[in-house]
Amino acid sequence: MKVEQAAGTADGIKIVTTGGVSEFLPAVESKVADALLPVRLTRAELSGEIGRRIDDLIYKNYMVIDLERNFLDPFRQRPPTDGRRYIGIGKVIDAGSRFAAYTNDPEVQKRTVWLIDELMKTRDPDGYLGHMKALPDGRQNYRNWILHDQEYAILGLVNHWRYCGDKRSLEYARQLGDYVLKTVPKNEHPEEVCTAGLPEAVLALYAETGDRRYLRFAADTRHGSKGEIACSSLRDWEQTFENRSQSHVYVMLARCYSQTLLYRFEPDDRLLKMSRFMLGELVKKDGGLLVIGSGSDGEHFAYTQNGKGAVSESCVTAYLIRWLDSLMRLEGDLRYGDLMERAVFNALFAAQDPAGRNIRYFTPFDGPRVYFHLDGFCCPGNLRRIVSELPEMIYYHTPDNGLAINLFTPSEKTVALGDGLQATIRQETDYPTSGHVKLTVSPSQEAEFPLRLRIPRWCPKVAVSINGSLPQIVSPGGKYHEIRRKWKSGDAVTLDMPMPWRFVRGRKLQDGKAALLRGPIVYCIGTAQNAELLKTVINPSDLILDPASLGEPVGDSSVRPQGLKVAAKAKIPANKDQKEQTVDVVLTEFVDPNGIATYFRITDSSQAVEDELVGKQQTQ
Incomplete structure (x- = not known):
């Protein structure tokens, strides 16, 4: 790919500068x-x-x-x-x-x-x-x-x-x-x-x-x-x-x-x-x-x-x-x-x-x-x-003087695209807290080039809208979703990626259990949010979670800014000393340093799905 940048030399070494960043x-x-x-x-x-x-x-x-x-x-x-x-x-x-x-x-x-x-x-x-x-x-x-x-x-x-x-x-x-x-x-x-x-x-x-x-x-x-x-x-x-x-x-x-x-x-x-x-x-x-x-x-x-x-x-x-x-x-x-x-x-x-x-x-x-x-x-x-x-x-140049976006995160970058053209791309999002991403594309002059977006496989369908137009529904599975158009300064692309709860079916030692995910985030049971429960439950992996009891996640800044947690109902299986009990449990994001359990049994095993990342080669 040809990328025009300010160029110079130092002791015979070629230097290029893009957006104020020098590279050798x-x-x-x-x-x-x-x-x-x-x-x-x-x-x-x-x-x-x-x-x-x-x-x-x-x-x-x-x-x-x-x-x-x-x-x-x-x-x-x-x-x-x-x-x-x-x-x-x-x-x-x-x-x-x-x-x-x-x-x-x-x-x-x-x-x-x-x-x-x-x-x-x-x-x-x-x-x-x-x-x-x-x-x-x-x-x-x-x-x-x-x-x-x-x-x-x-x-x-x-x-x-x-x-x-x-x-x-x-x-x-x-x-x-x-x-x-x-x-x-x-x-x-x-x-x-x-x-x-x-x-x-x-x-x-x-x-x-x-x-x-x-x-x-x-x-x-x-x-x-x-x-x-x-x-x-x-x-x-x-x-x-x-x-x-x-x-x-x-x-x-x-x-x-x-x-x-x-x-x-x-x-x-x-x-x-x-x-x-x-x-x-x-x-x-x-x-x-x-x-x-x-x-x-x-x-x-x-x-x-x-x-x-x-x-x-x-x-x-x-x-x-x-x-x-x-x-x-x-x-x-x-x-x-x-x-x-x-x-x-x-x-x-x-x-x-x-x-x-x-x-x-x-x-x-x-x-x-x-x-x-x-x-x-x-x-x-x-x-x-x-x-x-x-x-x-996060961002990548493409061979046809375009841009590709891999990771979603708040950012702003001015990139040289070639033939004297530069473009500033800005991401506004709270990802991974939500799947809403606004991309603003501002080329130095009106120009046609491709913008390639990763469509995560955890998302059933993504709504992609340009400048507030009727959204296009994009399904995951392809190498990328490409928007090729003539861009002008301030053009906005909005991605809405719903993040429904999903229980991912366990394999091998985790067979018969499932892990809870939302978007790219795995959830777990931690000791800090479940201190009273863990006084009586020795092994939280034995809990039987009720998928129907999951509500909307709520804020939890104890682990990270804009972090989330969710409350659910779970059953403690009966044993010779006690009857089956229903209890409240809180699941936090896996980055919770107090996390001790990730896989659980669930009341309705038909609610579990295969992990979207496994079961086939990456490029299939």
Whole structure:
């Protein structure tokens, strides 16, 4: 797609500017043109629940975590370790780089630069960067988790260059990348080392430098811990999920994602084979996708639909969203956004403390949830990273100089469409509280171009009106709904997406039960709103809810601004000690940190429906 923007150079590097946001063009262009190109929003352009969550993570987490003690000191001191220690400093740099660009806040920018500068001071003369004492010939890189920290440090440094334009960071990334290329191929047992982010990081380095050594390394080097994934090169990787010890979902999704990146540089349909397989295993009728939009059990792929304990790892949620976005950009199919928003508004945001400070490693939907005790390690870092990426998952350029809308959230953005044309698009909505969305389109001059809208599959029918005209009724199921017309300044498109209650039928361990949803939001029983009831009901999943008793939702700001809850009637089954009782119960949005139960029996099982996201391949 041709997009005309203000252009310039800095030290030979091409720069483009759109709407006041400078972007540094990669040195290598993809051989496969994406069907959707993300539009980057800044803090001034994004609000609503997504904007609030990003702000909380920046100012109540990133800006207050102890970078000295928890991230830098291990690299400075290199204490003795048993090889099982992982810090995660590269993920902090990665998220911080995006946060700096998103906020344009000098304090956020300064903090990220300081972290990079202090980390670079810990390097050895030969380029080694790590929290373990160096061994001859770089053999410390053969142990977990030294290489894992290095790979995400490379990625974070590359993205600091991409988002903040600091050329030093790109040079730091190149130096660390060269150290990795020098040491990793010597390891005779690559199956012993975690390498989840290795190909992703080195491909990013290739994209920004054009150095084909990085491309060859990312594509052809065998890697992968035998306790997580089949050891293979990125180009040749194929496996099934029968061997649970080699079905670590985070690592597999990271590799699927990296294969989509490699595909853009070296188109080969075999590189998308595992993505198609993974997607099929997630969304088939008895697949691994959980109702809250994530999918893992004990960090591994599972078909059981277990909701207790170590399920819905935040790393999995993060890479699932990132990988789905990559597939959506490749194919132009906005139906991937249905899966993305289920994950974002449930598993992802429920893993973030409503107060903003704490992060969960796992987010079960059955039983109590706890916050992780560390700010480092993998899950807090990956959650920060994916939340920092959300501003680029809302609007997209289309190849025919149009716009596509994936996520609904209050926002306003001026976008260059090509041939000197710009258009400002504004979303006014309280989504996901309601399904009412008003889009105002204001081109710099009257012009014809397409506007593509995601029509969520949870909505039976959407009423789409232009400038107050008689609404067109649009059914879900297509890749997108396109409005192609000659636009003039102030044209308004209104979407009314009814959000009826629906009970989604449980599968496997949840068979015979159902989960309550409204729009993209899953509801649960929490301890705070049901304190008296839970004095007598030990297991709230045993309650039998009456679908006919559900009324309209009412406001509940205890969990989030504009949040909702609903009251219902439920039966406590009879047992040897008591007769059947009818009780009142309150269900809150799944992000309720006190949530302990999501699936229930219902009085009329015919009221339950299949989950609209499962039972068929995404593109069918």
